[in-house]
Amino acid sequence: MSWINRLLGRRPRAAQGAQSGPVFSVAPLAAPSRDETGGKKAGAASQFPRFQSTAGDQLSTRLTDRFAATRIKLRSAFTPSQPITDRRMFAGRIDVLTTLIRSLEDQRVHVIIYGERGIGKTSLVHVLTQAAQDARYIVVYCSCGAGSNFDEIFRAVAADIPLLFHSGFAPTAEQAERGGSLADLLPAGPLSPRLVADLFAKLTGTRVLVVLDEFDVCESPEFRRNIAELIKNLSDRSIRTQLVIAGVAADLTQLVEHIPSIRRNIFALQVPKMTAAEISHLVENGEEISGVAFDRAALDFIVFVANGSPYLASLLSHHAGLAALDKARTKVSVEDVSLAVDQALAEFRGRISKHSQAQIDQAAKSGVRHVLGVMAGAALFNNGRFDGRDVDALYPSAATAANFKSTVEELATKRILLEFSEDEFGKGYRFSEESVLPYLWILAAQKRFLESRKPAPAAAAEKPAAEKVADKAADKIAEKTSDKAAAKDEPAAPAPRAAARQG
Ligand SMILES: Nc1ncnc2c1ncn2[C@@H]1O[C@H](COP(=O)(O)OP(=O)(O)OP(=O)(O)O)[C@@H](O)[C@H]1O
Ligand SMILES: [Mg+2]
Known part of the structure; x- marks a missing residue:
């Protein structure tokens, strides 16, 4: 029985069916007896959602979830909506x-x-x-x-x-x-x-x-x-x-x-972006406090998507940890992080205007959403701005860069997700809405990371050429987060790199 069923006092589906017959039954016309009413009230009360711990962080005595204590620890180990006040949790x-x-x-x-x-x-x-x-x-x-x-x-x-x-x-x-x-x-x-x-x-x-x-x-x-x-x-x-x-x-x-x-x-x-080692440190601190461990690939996934943001790292670790506990595990896997990313995407999408949401869906149909996501990754810590030099830095061949620049120019001219920006750094582009940036980046990064784990021929067969080029650019963005790569002139990794943690 899943923890949520246990918490809500629900029986597994099979047991419910065996006892109560058809799911859709005609409601009784006669008023229920006093006993029945009491029983129903008790049932409804036990199913009503409850807080799992008291305001003093004590476990609820009604709770039967064996991971309830770990859940509480996990909540204080990763606090995406609150700044760090405890030195033990401060990373890097x-x-x-x-x-x-x-x-x-x-x-x-x-x-x-x-x-x-x-x-x-x-x-x-x-x-x-x-x-x-x-x-x-x-x-x-x-x-x-x-x-x-x-x-x-x-x-x-x-x-x-x-x-x-x-x-x-x-x-x-x-x-x-x-x-x-x-x-x-x-x-x-x-x-x-x-x-x-x-x-x-x-x-x-x-x-x-x-x-x-x-x-x-x-x-x-x-x-x-x-x-x-x-x-x-x-x-x-x-x-x-x-x-x-x-x-x-x-x-x-x-x-x-x-x-x-x-x-x-x-x-x-x-304040600069965090390095891969600092993001790993953030996750490790949380592991120590919560008792929930992240496997190597799960950590790599978080480091790749977080793109140097402690907020994103904390948010994904929090959701991924809870996803693992929901499956009665204290070891977080790539699948849990992927669920966490989906949850974060739903949260971020809710912060985007309906107008931009429609434009993003349109961009997905016309095949430019992924490449825009990669540019969002580059602009995320640059006040939402990028320019031709960023495109040149991320795209290996002059032809693909030129191709992408003309797409960007067209989008900005039509004011689809992008607009022109002119400042002391010259002419560039900016995303028309701040909240679009993390959404597009996370979407692109998730796709890239998961595809990089598939066998190479299978992944390559599914992809349009423009996306393959964009993938390399996404890797370069994540690469910039890695202090190893920053220290010397390494070429961009062919796939998301391992995080800077040993073993
Ligand atoms: N050094 C760190 N170690 C661990 N977690 C961190 C660190 N820095 C930030 N975080 C996490 O990142 C999130 C954002 O941090 P914080 O609120 O300090 O950012 P901020 O720059 O002040 O944000 P805002 O611009 O909204 O004021 C918080 O959830 C916090 O838990
Ligand atoms: Mg602040």
């Missing part, structure tokens, strides 16, 4: 963290962390926060909202800094002993950057990090201007407060206006 990024810590500690600059959606900025900031707290920094974390304003945020920051670190108050002063904070010293009127800097200038015996996460979400130009002015003020006066700003952006100026005035005072870091 050692160089990035070291660089950030050095900039804050040695150069005493303010830090801006930017990058694509889901690349791991918030997780990075959380781990950086823990490292700073270990060194006894006071860290105040603020997640910006659309309506965030300077006054509100810095009053909240001041409220988290104990008064005993203010040079004007001895630690034994009554107000400091009563647990007062810097917020007690703020005037009633709106706060200006100068006023906040004046207050922070009085800090002694500690250092403060103010983390402003999701900075891109805040819409107010005035807020951004005030932050730039505060950075200038804090830097010019060597004040013991530093800002760490994190947000989605393709480049720095997109994130912080008025950059020229503060350029010397900031260190900006674009």
